[in-house]
Amino acid sequence: MILQLWYSHMSRPTPALLKPRKTPQQTRSAVTIEAIHCATIQVLLTGGIGRLTTTRVAERAGVSVGTMYQYYPHKQALLFALVERQFNLIETAMRDATTRLMGTDLRTIAHGVATAWLDAKMADMVASRAIYGISAEFDLSELMSRAAQTMTTSIDALLASACDAHFADRQSVAFMLAALLGGSVRVVMEAAPSEENFARLRRELPEACHAYLVAAGRSEVA
Amino acid sequence: MILQLWYSHMSRPTPALLKPRKTPQQTRSAVTIEAIHCATIQVLLTGGIGRLTTTRVAERAGVSVGTMYQYYPHKQALLFALVERQFNLIETAMRDATTRLMGTDLRTIAHGVATAWLDAKMADMVASRAIYGISAEFDLSELMSRAAQTMTTSIDALLASACDAHFADRQSVAFMLAALLGGSVRVVMEAAPSEENFARLRRELPEACHAYLVAAGRSEVA
DNA sequence: CTTAGATATGAATGATCCTTCAGCTTTGGT
DNA sequence: ACCAAAGCTGAAGGATCATTCATATCTAAG
Incomplete structure (x- = not known):
C-alpha cells in the first residue's frame, strides 16, 4: 500500500494528508461528523486502539463506513483530528490560566497552574484517557513535544513574572514543573483512576508544585 | 477467532494463557529466545506496536515464525513476557533502594528514591520506551496498577521510617510521590527525550521530591 | 416542482497478518 | 555411530480490516 511510503522511520504522519477531506456544508453532515467523533471516543474507551476499526466506529455512529471516508481520507486522519482537538482544548485552558496568573506570587502561581491543569484534564477525562495509546497508529511524539514545549514556555514566562521570587535556571524549573504536572496526572489516570486518587491529586499536587x-x-532570593 | 472470547470488555489478558509454551532445555533454544526478545524490542522501537508483526520479529531475530510459536502461544504472550520482565527489573531496583534508605532523613530519602528511579528507568531506557504504547495490544492497566501499588507501599513504609518527620496523611504523600516520579520520567521520555532534558531531570527531580x-x-513535626 | 449538488450506502476488493503443521535438522546421551 | 527428543522451517489457511465506488437518497435554491 502506498501509505507506507509516507513514513520515514516510524509511523510519522504527513500533516497535509491528515486533514479532513471536505468540510460539511449542510446541517446534516455536521451532525454526522459529530456522531463519528463521539463514536470514535467510545470505541477507543471500550477496546483501545487495537480494536478500533472503521466499521465499528461507523456502526456505533449509526452511519455507514463510506460516510466516514467522505470526511476523512483514512483512519489516521480521523484519529489525528481527535487528538488535535483535545490538545487545542488543553492548550487554550493553560494559556488562559497562565495569562491570568501573571505577576502574582509563587503560591498563587503554583496552585493556579496545578488546578487549571487538573481541571482541564478532568473536564474531558473520557477523551484524555481514550487518547492515551493512540501512539500505536501514528507518531504522537511530535505533537506531544510541541505541547510540552508550549507549556514549558508559558510557565517560564509566568515564573519570570512572579512578584516574590526569581530563579537561577528558570527554564529548567519551568520544564520540571511541566513534567511534574503532565506526568503525575497521566500516570494516575492510566494506572489508578479512582475517585479517591483524584482527590489526593487535587489535594497534594498544588502543594507539591508550590513546595518545589x-x-x-x-537560593536566588536576596 | 476464539481469542476474542477471552476478553470481557477490553483486551484483558488471561494470565494462564500468556505464559510461555515451553521452557528451553538446550543452549540453542535459550539463545533463540534471547534473540527473539531482543528483536521484539528493536522492532518496537523502529515502528511502534502498530508495525510489530510476528514475521518482522522473527526475521529480525534470524529465526522462522514457527520458532516463535514454539515458545509463545501467540503474539500477546511474547509482549507480555517483555513487559513483565521489565516491570520486575524496576520493581526489584526500587525495593532494594527503599530497603537501603530505611530510617534515614527526608533529604536522603528523597534523593535516594529519585535517583534510584532515574537509574532504573534510564538503565534500559530502550526497553522502557519500547514498552510504552504496548497497551494497544492488551490491557496493561492491571499490571500498571499493581506496580503503582507496590511502589506506593514501599514508599509509604520508607516515609514511616523517616527519622526527621512524620506525616498527617502518609499514604497520600507516598501516593503523590510515586505519581510524581513515575509520571515525570515517563513524560520526558515520551515527549522530549534529549540529553539536556535528562540532565535537568536528574538535577531537579530529587530537589522537587525533597521539597515536597x-x-x-x-505541618506535623512538633 | 425540478434538479444539481451534497450526502449516504454497503458489498466487493485487495492487502496484511496471525497461526498451524508436516517434515526437516540438530543435539546429546549411550 | 545411532537415535529419540528437541528445535527449526516456511508455505498455506483462514480471518480481519481499510478503502473504493457505483448507486441511491436527500436538500435547498430557483
Whole structure:
C-alpha cells in the first residue's frame, strides 16, 4: 500500500494528508461528523486502539463506513483530528490560566497552574484517557513535544513574572514543573483512576508544585 | 477467532494463557529466545506496536515464525513476557533502594528514591520506551496498577521510617510521590527525550521530591 | 416542482497478518 | 555411530480490516 511510503522511520504522519477531506456544508453532515467523533471516543474507551476499526466506529455512529471516508481520507486522519482537538482544548485552558496568573506570587502561581491543569484534564477525562495509546497508529511524539514545549514556555514566562521570587535556571524549573504536572496526572489516570486518587491529586499536587517552586526560588532570593 | 472470547470488555489478558509454551532445555533454544526478545524490542522501537508483526520479529531475530510459536502461544504472550520482565527489573531496583534508605532523613530519602528511579528507568531506557504504547495490544492497566501499588507501599513504609518527620496523611504523600516520579520520567521520555532534558531531570527531580516531602511533613513535626 | 449538488450506502476488493503443521535438522546421551 | 527428543522451517489457511465506488437518497435554491 502506498501509505507506507509516507513514513520515514516510524509511523510519522504527513500533516497535509491528515486533514479532513471536505468540510460539511449542510446541517446534516455536521451532525454526522459529530456522531463519528463521539463514536470514535467510545470505541477507543471500550477496546483501545487495537480494536478500533472503521466499521465499528461507523456502526456505533449509526452511519455507514463510506460516510466516514467522505470526511476523512483514512483512519489516521480521523484519529489525528481527535487528538488535535483535545490538545487545542488543553492548550487554550493553560494559556488562559497562565495569562491570568501573571505577576502574582509563587503560591498563587503554583496552585493556579496545578488546578487549571487538573481541571482541564478532568473536564474531558473520557477523551484524555481514550487518547492515551493512540501512539500505536501514528507518531504522537511530535505533537506531544510541541505541547510540552508550549507549556514549558508559558510557565517560564509566568515564573519570570512572579512578584516574590526569581530563579537561577528558570527554564529548567519551568520544564520540571511541566513534567511534574503532565506526568503525575497521566500516570494516575492510566494506572489508578479512582475517585479517591483524584482527590489526593487535587489535594497534594498544588502543594507539591508550590513546595518545589519555593525551594527552587529560594537560593536566588536576596 | 476464539481469542476474542477471552476478553470481557477490553483486551484483558488471561494470565494462564500468556505464559510461555515451553521452557528451553538446550543452549540453542535459550539463545533463540534471547534473540527473539531482543528483536521484539528493536522492532518496537523502529515502528511502534502498530508495525510489530510476528514475521518482522522473527526475521529480525534470524529465526522462522514457527520458532516463535514454539515458545509463545501467540503474539500477546511474547509482549507480555517483555513487559513483565521489565516491570520486575524496576520493581526489584526500587525495593532494594527503599530497603537501603530505611530510617534515614527526608533529604536522603528523597534523593535516594529519585535517583534510584532515574537509574532504573534510564538503565534500559530502550526497553522502557519500547514498552510504552504496548497497551494497544492488551490491557496493561492491571499490571500498571499493581506496580503503582507496590511502589506506593514501599514508599509509604520508607516515609514511616523517616527519622526527621512524620506525616498527617502518609499514604497520600507516598501516593503523590510515586505519581510524581513515575509520571515525570515517563513524560520526558515520551515527549522530549534529549540529553539536556535528562540532565535537568536528574538535577531537579530529587530537589522537587525533597521539597515536597519537607512541605508535607512540616505541618506535623512538633 | 425540478434538479444539481451534497450526502449516504454497503458489498466487493485487495492487502496484511496471525497461526498451524508436516517434515526437516540438530543435539546429546549411550 | 545411532537415535529419540528437541528445535527449526516456511508455505498455506483462514480471518480481519481499510478503502473504493457505483448507486441511491436527500436538500435547498430557483
